[in-house]
Amino acid sequence: xxxxxxxxxxxxxxxxxxxxxxxxxxxxxxxxxxxxxxxxxxxxxxxxxxxxxxxxxxxxxxxxxxxxxxxxxxxxxxxxxxxxxxxx
Amino acid sequence: xxxxxxxxxxxxxxxxxxxxxxxxxxxxxxxxxxxxxxxxxxxxxxxxxxxxxxxxxxxxxxxxxxxxxxxxxxxxxxxxxxxxxxxxxxxxxxxxxxxxxxxxxxxxxxxxxxxxxxxxxxxxxxxxxxxxxxxxxxxxxxxxxxxxxxxxxxxxxxxxxxxxxxxxxxxxxxxxxxxxxxxxxxxxxxxxxxxxxxxxxxxxxxxxxxxxxxxxxxxxxxxxxxxxxxxxxxxxxxxxxxxxxxxxxxxxxxxxxxxxxxxxxxxxxxxxxxxxxxxxxxxxxxxxxxxxxxxxxxxxxxxxxxxxxxxxxxxxxxxxxxxxxxxxxxxxxxxxxxxxxxxxxxxxxxxxxxxxxxxxxxxxxxxxxxxxxxxxxxxxxxxxxxxxxxxxxxxxxxxxxxxxxxxxxxxxxxxxxxxxxxxxxxxxxxxxxxxxxxxxxxxxxxxxxxxxxxxxxxxxxxxxxxxxxxxx
Numbered sequence: 001x002x003x004x005x006x007x008x009x010x011x012x013x014x015x016x017x018x019x020x021x022x023x024x025x026x027x028x029x030x031x032x033x034x035x036x037x038x039x040x041x042x043x044x045x046x047x048x049x050x051x052x053x054x055x056x057x058x059x060x061x062x063x064x065x066x067x068x069x070x071x072x073x074x075x076x077x078x079x080x081x082x083x084x085x086x087x088x
Numbered sequence: 089x090x091x092x093x094x095x096x097x098x099x100x101x102x103x104x105x106x107x108x109x110x111x112x113x114x115x116x117x118x119x120x121x122x123x124x125x126x127x128x129x130x131x132x133x134x135x136x137x138x139x140x141x142x143x144x145x146x147x148x149x150x151x152x153x154x155x156x157x158x159x160x161x162x163x164x165x166x167x168x169x170x171x172x173x174x175x176x177x178x179x180x181x182x183x184x185x186x187x188x189x190x191x192x193x194x195x196x197x198x199x200x201x202x203x204x205x206x207x208x209x210x211x212x213x214x215x216x217x218x219x220x221x222x223x224x225x226x227x228x229x230x231x232x233x234x235x236x237x238x239x240x241x242x243x244x245x246x247x248x249x250x251x252x253x254x255x256x257x258x259x260x261x262x263x264x265x266x267x268x269x270x271x272x273x274x275x276x277x278x279x280x281x282x283x284x285x286x287x288x289x290x291x292x293x294x295x296x297x298x299x300x301x302x303x304x305x306x307x308x309x310x311x312x313x314x315x316x317x318x319x320x321x322x323x324x325x326x327x328x329x330x331x332x333x334x335x336x337x338x339x340x341x342x343x344x345x346x347x348x349x350x351x352x353x354x355x356x357x358x359x360x361x362x363x364x365x366x367x368x369x370x371x372x373x374x375x376x377x378x379x380x381x382x383x384x385x386x387x388x389x390x391x392x393x394x395x396x397x398x399x400x401x402x403x404x405x406x407x408x409x410x411x412x413x414x415x416x417x418x419x420x421x422x423x424x425x426x427x428x429x430x431x432x433x434x435x436x437x438x439x440x441x442x443x444x445x446x447x448x449x450x451x452x453x454x455x456x457x458x459x460x461x462x463x464x465x466x467x468x469x470x471x472x473x474x475x476x477x478x479x480x481x482x483x484x485x486x487x488x489x490x491x492x493x494x495x496x497x498x499x500x501x502x503x504x505x506x507x508x509x510x511x512x513x514x515x516x517x518x519x520x521x522x523x524x525x526x527x528x529x530x531x532x533x534x535x536x537x538x539x540x541x542x543x544x545x546x547x548x549x550x551x552x553x554x555x556x557x558x559x560x
Contacts, residue, residue, distance in 0.1 A: 014108035014274040016530055017348065020283075021104065023534035025097060028541050039094045075546045083499040085303070085549055 031072050033060035089131040090254075090555060091341045092294055099128065100345060103250075107349050111271045118241055118268060121249065121349075128250040129213070136212040139177070144244030146173055147222045151243065156232030163230065170226045178219040181211055186416030214254045216413055220380055221247045225261040227384055234262040242268045251346040255338045255557040257356040258376040260383070264351070272350025280533065281522025282344040287540045288518070289340035292510070293555070294548040296503050297334035300326045302551045303497045309472055312482040317489040319496050320482060326500055327472050328465045329507030332360065334556045335374070336510075354379075359511045361464070364456040365438065366430040369464060381410050396436070403435065404428040414471070419479065423470040430463055 029036050037060050040053040063069040089095045103124050110117040126137045150170030154163045185206045195202040212218075225243060228234040237243050242265055252259050308315050308323035315323070339356040346353045356376050363369035370378045386406040392399040404425065411424015437443050446452055473479045525533055 014104075014111070014350075017274065017279050018104060018108070019530050020279070020533045020537060021101065021348075023530070024537040024541060025101060027534070027538040028545070031538075031542055032545055035094060072542075072546065079546055080549070083299075083502075084497060085299075085499070 029056075030059060030063050031068055033063045033069055034073075036060075089128055091338060091345075092290055092552075095131070099124075104348065108274070111350070114268075114271050115241070117271070118245055122241060122245045125245065125248040125250040125253060129248065129253060132213045133210070139212055139215075140218065140248045141244060143174065143177065143218055143222045144247045145240065146170060147225045147247060148237070148240045148243040150226045151229040151236040152238075154226060154230040155236035156230060157235065167226060167230045171223055174219050174222045174226075178215055181209055181215050183412075183416045184209070217253065217256055217258065218247060220258050220377075221252075221261070223384060224258070224380065225265075228261040234265060237265055239268075249346075249351070251342040251349070251351075252353060255335070255342070255555060256374075256376055257339045257342060257353050258380050259353050260376075260380070263354060267351050274350065277347045277350070277352075278519070278522045278526055279348070280525025280528075281519055282347040283525065283533070283537055284518050284522055285340045285344035285347075287537065287544070289337040289344065290541070291337075291544050291547075292333040292340070293337035294544055294552070296506055297330050297337060298549050298552045299499060300330040300333070300503050302549055304500050305330055305472075309474075309478070309482075312478070312485045313490055314492060315485065315490060316492040316494045317486050318494045319492070320486050320490075322496055322500065324465050324469050326504060328361070328468050329504050331468065331471075331556055332357070333507055333510075338555055338557060359515065361461055361508070361511045362457070363460050363464075364453055365460055366427060366434045366463065367438070369460055370427075370431070377410070381406050385409065392435075399435065400432040403431045407431060418476050419470045419473055422476070423467050426463075426467045426470065430467075 033056065037053070037056045040049050040056050043049055044053050060069065089099060103121075106120050106124070107117055110120055126140065129140055130137050147170070150166060150173075152158075153160060154167045154170070160166075185208065188204050188206055192202055192204060225234075225246060229236045245268065246259075246261060246264050249259075249264070305323055305327045308319060309327075312320055336357040339353075343353045343356070354376055356374060358372040358375065360369055360373035363372050386402055389402040389405060390398055391402060405428075407428030408421060408424045411420045411422070411427070414420040414423070437447070447456070469482060470479055473482060525536060528536075
């Protein structure tokens with residue numbers, strides 16, 4: 001009888017899952033930083049989110065500097081135009 | 089705090105850390121899960137968290153009394169009171185104004201002036217799902233399918249667990265409570281498959297459902313008189329795809345999120361538009377509601393045990409009440425009655441000699457599918473329209489054409505095709521891709537997840553429509 005195949009660590013450890021989830025979230029924020037900046041800005045009326053907002057703005061600037069933010073926005077505009085979505 | 093939002097993304101990341109961090113300490117983990125669930129619910133209206141706690145407390149106490157092993161007197165009466173209390177809460181918040189309006193209309197017809205006023209109460213989010221979970225617990229305990237929990241924490245967490253709280257799936261007590269007994273093992277779940285489930289849900293909601301709603305379905309149903317016959321008919325088909333993409337997306341994400349926290353939920357959709365017959369449709373559409381209605385309403389009413397007439401009556405009652413569960417409106421009641429009637433016919437047809445003789449060839453199956461799908465779409469018209477007058481206006485437009493040219497956006501057909509693809513894709517494809525992902529390293533998994541999420545964000549429209557089942 002064949003030995004049951006051991007599952008690789010990535011599928012059995014929640015901490016491996018966590019690394020992947022946080023990596024996906026972080027990459028998404030870097031690719032589309034505007035959403036996070038707006039989200040923090042809307043909730044910062046009393047100023048208690050100033051530090052994370054400053055960090056998000058830093059990410060936004062870095063993303064724009066390397067062209068990632070611009071590429072994402074351009075792709076969204078291109079897709080919206082391709083399907084005739086004037087509101088996007 | 090709905091699933092496809094930054095709020096929920098951050099909330100989930102935080103929850104994930106806490107829950108797995110506390111996994112070896114089961115009670116502490118459950119306390120944290122309850123606190124997270126209450127915080128999730130409080131994001132709409134914190135006052136209603138008291139309702140959540142009260143519902144859990146009632147279920148716990150009634151469960152202790154009606155436990156099948158306890159042999160106490162008046163168990164059935166206690167069960168009846170517990171269920172009546174759950175239904176009274178639902179009735180007060182969801183149906184009281186509807187019934188007052190009907191009573192006032194009736195009195196007006198007879199020239200009477202009833203001293204009744206509307207209560208105008210805010211409808212708590214997810215009140216219907218909350219009621220179903222609470223009833224499931226006490227009835228399962230009464231039937232001996234589950235021992236009454238000695239832990240009030242477990243019962244309150246069962247009714248309020250945040251992944252299923254807002255729009256299901258409806259997880260029956262005997263499916264969930266045993267999972268709270270011991271710490272969870274991540275190895276029991278496929279990370280790859282559940283990541284795909286969540287990303288697939290985001291695609292269905294943010295791309296398919298949102299585009300169909302915003303670009304076509306909502307404008308058509310807002311003023312059907314401005315649209316051509318072709319557009320009106322296509323809007324009904326588009327709504328069929330939209331509601332599937334929207335609702336199945338929510339429950340897919342709920343199932344995936346629960347699994348990543350270590351809890352298994354039942355499947356809620358199984359390619360429903362492939363159904364051959366209305367009975368088959370209800371075994372594939374909102375499967376957890378169908379099973380709930382069967383176990384806690386249709387079978388207690390007598391099911392199919394007392395002859396054809398009683399079976400037909402029970403099917404009709406179950407579906408009419410199932411329709412009314414969706415909302416206090418005649419349109420939902422008629423939607424339920426349409427499905428009830430179709431189930432009665434379907435039930436009789438599949439037991440007939442004619443079906444045995446002619447009903448199972450390839451041509452008959454194609455006809456069966458086409459009739460089922462088009463009937464379901466027609467019934468969706470009643471489900472989507474805000475009132476019976478709007479249904480009349482819609483059907484009148486289909487009859488007269490309104491003298492309008494078609495303005496259906498070109499994107500609608502590809503989106504409908506995309507929705508159709510989800511109905512014919514091999515059912516095991518996701519699990520197979522999940523296994524492949526599980527066998528790759530974290531880098532490949534992160535790259536795969538990011539590319540899919542990036543594509544979804546690129547394709548999603550700027551405007552979005554609320555989840556349809558959020559209102560129930």
